[in-house]
Amino acid sequence: MGKQRVLTGITTTGTPHLGNYVGAIRPSIEASRSDSVESFFFLADYHALIKAQDPALVRQSSKEIAATWLALGLDTDKALFYRQSDIPEITELTWVLCCNAAKGLMNRAHAYKAAVQANVDAGEDPDFAVTMGLFAYPVLMAADILMFNAERIPVGRDQIQHVEMARDIGQRFNHNVAELFVLPEAVVSDDVAVLQGLDGRKMSKSYNNTIPLFLPEKQLKKAINKIKTNLLEPGEPKDPDDSTVFQVWAAFADESETARMRAEFDNGIAWGEAKKQLFEL
Structure with missing residues (x-):
């Protein structure tokens, strides 16, 4: 039986904290040591641009996150570790997939729908401040996954839909163009540790309640x-x-x-x- 290919993206929008280590970094590094998997880890700096418009901050975060994963034991002899923007074929594939993806599928993305609803509730135009980056985010994620024919994608429950969309996009391409892509499967663990932050809520950059590593x-x-x-x-x-x-x-x-x-x-x-x-x- 061959190795299963597992792909994990790490968004570069902040400094790693204890919650990241306990909930994601430590279990991911441990899993990558298994002889039954082929692990891919990437710094999702293109995804980061959706929320972080300052290139300097994205670059700094990329360096901090890369240093963190390596310092905490990621073995690059056993796992492929790369930066998204260093592989131009990913953005090339994104455009090819955009030309095959249905707009209606993008309309149903949770993040886009939430942004539209927030605008409607505030009395704004439905697409006020909604960028094409936010709208087309699932296509870029599909390209990340399909580029390497990853089979298993560890994600939180809020990201399951994006993996399912990547599967839909890959299936449509396979049908319309050529049988090239492995269809991915979302892997959600119910045992992921969630560390509380300084105020007792989940430790998160969004709550400004983190304890940074190092x-x-x-x-x-x-x-x-x-x-x-x-x-x-x-x-x-x-x-x-x-x-x-x-x-x-x-x-x-x-x-x-x-x-x-x-x-x-x-x-x-x-x-x-x-x-x-x-x-x-």
């Missing part, structure tokens, strides 16, 4: 001290399963250290002490 020591300590906690006093038992401090601890500690900290919470460890130990972990 912070200098003083800035890391300051960020940890900003983690939101409740008003329970030292000596009062605390629920570890309702604590961002404990959740971050458990994401990086081994089993014995996690069990020890759970006991500390039951015994009423002070929040300041818990944060101090998290910083020193």
Whole structure:
């Protein structure tokens, strides 16, 4: 049985944070070490232009993300790691696929429909501030996938539709032009770890509540001290399963250290002490 080809895109619109590491980087790198898969990872800098109009920021983010994945153990002898914009054939294929993709299919894309609805609700023209980048985004994603005949595409639930659209576009091309493309399958894991941010919500650049990876020591300590906690006093038992401090601890500690900290919470460890130990972990 041959290896399965797995493709993962990484949008270059910010600095990697702890939530990225726990939810995506660590499991992806571990999966890439399997002898049963052929892994492709790419920096989606063309996709980034939909949200980030400053080329300097996209370039900086590309460097930070590439350095992060390599520093955290991505083995480029076992996985192909590339920048989207370095492969001109991807944009060439995007145009070819645009000439085969149905506009009605693009009209049904969740991101485009959400933007139109937001404009209607605000009393604006339905397509106010909607760029062709946003509208045609699914075709570029289809080109990313079909270019390498990727079979499995790990995505979040909000991206399933785009993989299905890539499949539809590839199938249409195979029927109308030539049987060239493998039809991809979305792979959604229900076990993806979601790390809470400084305010208790999901850690996300959108919420401005992240703890960036590789912070200098003083800035890391300051960020940890900003983690939101409740008003329970030292000596009062605390629920570890309702604590961002404990959740971050458990994401990086081994089993014995996690069990020890759970006991500390039951015994009423002070929040300041818990944060101090998290910083020193």
